[in-house]
Amino acid sequence: MSSITPLRAAKGGAVSILSVLKDFGNFRAVDDVSIEIRPNEFFTLLGPSGCGKTTLLRMLAGFEAPSDDKILLDGTDISMLPPNKRPINTVFQNYALFPHMTVAENIGFGLKMLGKSAAEISSSVEEMLRLVRLENAGNRSVTQLSGGQQQRIALARALAPKPKLLLLDEPLSALDLKLRKSMQIELKRLQQETEITFIFVTHDQEEALTMSDRIAVLNGGKVLQIGSAPDIYEHPADRFVAGFIGETNFLEGDLMSSADGVGTVALRCGPVVEALTAKSVASSGAVTIVVRPEHLELVAPGSPQAVDATVEQIVYFGTDTHVHARLSDGTALTIRQQNRPGPKEGIAVGRTIGVTIPPRVAQILKD
Incomplete structure (x- = not known):
């Protein structure tokens, strides 16, 4: 009841x-x-x-x-x-x-x-x-x-x-x-x-x-x-909620530590990130993090705490551009960039890009 x-x-x-x-x-x-x-x-x-x-x-x-x-x-x-x-x-x-x-x-x-x-x-x-x-x-x-x-x-x-x-x-x-x-x-x-x-x-x-x-x-x-x-x-x-509401990236990793609502996660694709966590999430073990496309940042390939990805598709929406890329392990990523006047960055299909996750923009999902 x-x-x-x-x-x-x-x-x-x-x-x-x-x-x-x-x-x-x-x-x-x-x-x-x-x-x-x-x-x-x-x-x-x-x-x-x-x-x-x-x-x-x-x-x-x-x-x-x-x-x-x-x-x-x-x-x-x-x-x-x-x-x-x-x-x-x-x-x-x-x-x-x-x-x-x-x-x-x-x-x-x-x-x-x-x-x-x-x-x-x-x-x-x-x-x-x-x-x-x-x-x-x-x-x-x-x-x-x-x-x-x-x-x-x-x-x-x-x-x-x-x-x-x-x-x-x-x-x-x-x-x-x-x-x-x-x-x-x-x-x-x-x-x-x-x-x-x-x-x-x-x-x-x-x-x-x-x-x-x-x-x-x-x-x-x-x-x-x-x-x-x-x-x-x-x-x-x-x-389900994360995937149904808007575009979302899912990344697998291992929770190394957790305190005060923030967990440190070693991603399977390489980087170590700080992600928000809930009380119901275990203090260690395998986890999935969710990060929205607008929170990912593009950097030069090989940059510290970045993961390299290959650009597969670029979709222009007027106010922003969606870059669809793939990691070496096959994981798909979507990065959303706001369009601004002036010269554009040299992103093209087939090129390698670096992608970073700023601290505390991702969330650890409970099992």
């Missing part, structure tokens, strides 16, 4: 998922998941396809019931409440707008179903149009809107009844890259202005890192780590 104490908040929107299980026949989609989501938080469920994130979202919405234990909203068990009895709205991947209705009619639909007066609906629709910055679009058909505008209308419709909780099921996946990036900023703004708890489901690490107050990383139906974006990126709990 979970040790979580259910949250109860004055404004509402506190969620406690307590040791929840969900089985489909013999397949366990969600396995003993416990998560505490704070009121007015932008919380993301992140993981690959089949990890259980969408099933968890569907249980929050009321479209699926837990096989065991419960889900609380502001301290009240909602596990068996039907969707229409929950103060929760959902924005789906396909938006689900009504094509025969105007923008204003779409936004006001939920309020109409709740029996609100025409004056209340009109006032709320105007408020929502201002919130999503589409003040003059009320009389337009939703079929005349761009993908980004339709996304905003779907959000406005979901927010109009002022739910305690807004669920977002990969709502940005159909947008092009530039629009997706702008909508990430827009979603975060909307969450902050409305002070509604947002629970966002995605497989996109960049979306999660950009928008979230906290992230839960799931795999195989289990929660592997919960933390802020910097916590998860800089201090991954295990090899």
